[in-house]
Amino acid sequence: MPVSPSSAAQAAREAVARRLRDLRADAGITGTELASRCGWTHPKVSRIENARTPPAPRDIRLWCEACGAVGQAEDIITQSRTAESLYVDWQRRVRSGLRQLQESYVDLYRATTLFRIYSPTLVPGLLQTEGYARALLSANARLLDIPDDSAEAALARLRRSQIIYEPRRRFVLLIEEGALHYQLGDHDAMAAQLGHLLTAGALPAVSLGIIPSSTSERVIWPQEVFHIYDDTLVSVELLSARVKVTQPSEIALYVSAFEQLRSMAVYGADARALVVRAIDALQ
Known part of the structure; x- marks a missing residue:
């Protein structure tokens, strides 16, 4: 690693x-x-x-x-x-607001054909609903002590995420099962988010893998959130900053880690069963 x-x-x-x-x-x-x-x-x-x-x-x-x-x-x-x-702290990135931060990724998304995303604690942004995204971005605004434009930022994130419906792109998304149970927003917002996972995860271009909490022998431990854009860039999200990894040897290391994480995940009906279990737990 x-x-x-x-x-x-x-x-x-x-x-x-x-x-x-x-x-x-x-x-x-x-x-x-x-x-x-x-x-x-x-x-x-x-x-x-x-x-x-x-x-x-x-x-x-x-x-x-x-x-x-x-x-x-x-x-x-x-x-x-x-x-x-290569290393930009969030305080610098959000000087112009969270909405503009969401929009700043559009060109990168447009230039990417294969998205590989690992998130241990959150539903990836590409699959977030408005209520879930708004709750998350509002919490980020409080943490960074900046004006809260989370409502506008959430809408910008949803517009950006429409790319999953466009042709000629693939999305391989991995989450830990725990991400299904960390509630963001109220009960209805979380229920809507989990329900959206059932539909978005079934899209032809989307491969949604969930690593069960019951995995007995992990081949690799949980990592920080990271995004791999084709084979040219890795973006790592830390509490204080976003790190861009561009060295080929380091990118290869993240790709290797992603494949090991992917080997522990479940897909299809098994993944949907974990989501349904999380929905039932909300009742």
């Missing part, structure tokens, strides 16, 4: 830091000299070189100018922006 879902992001940051450090060394100047030329304190140079502080574009331009390498500045700026895009 991946050692850390943020490892790709950290490796990318370290590559930028290493490149800047090499520029300084090649120029034959010390960190103190570089700080003086840029008008900084020495600790700032140290934080940048040790990948503790991401450099701003202006920092990179000043750094390259001080090292006599102005021509490399724009390339390093692009590299740094790519590194920072």
Whole structure:
């Protein structure tokens, strides 16, 4: 399994830091000299070189100018922006509201033909009903201490999810059985969500697998929520951030984990029986 879902992001940051450090060394100047030329304190140079502080574009331009390498500045700026895009905390993502966050995924969804999603505690967004999504997004707004636009965000999520009815796409969705019993919203909202699973899970393009709580010998333990988009991107959802994994070796690791999780799931009539059991438990 991946050692850390943020490892790709950290490796990318370290590559930028290493490149800047090499520029300084090649120029034959010390960190103190570089700080003086840029008008900084020495600790700032140290934080940048040790990948503790991401450099701003202006920092990179000043750094390259001080090292006599102005021509490399724009390339390093692009590299740094790519590194920072791999790990984005939710507070930054939701500055413009939860509705806009939902809409920001539309282009990625349009570009994807095979969706593989694992969720240990929640019904995946693609299969969420309005009431369930609204309850979840409202809880997220409270957690992040931001204005609650969960009603608009839930509708945006439902519009985005219409993609499951479009041709030429496949959706392989895995959840742990416990996700069927963690109630979000009121009784009616949860009942509607479980009922929707019975119908959406039967769509030709959708494969819904449920890992029973009674699985006696797990081949792999429950993981964090992750989405695999084709074979080009893995998105890992943490409490504080969304991590984008783009390294082929790490993507392959998530695909392997997904297949192991998939091997423990039940499908078809057996999966529907677990959903019906959860519906009965609501009574």
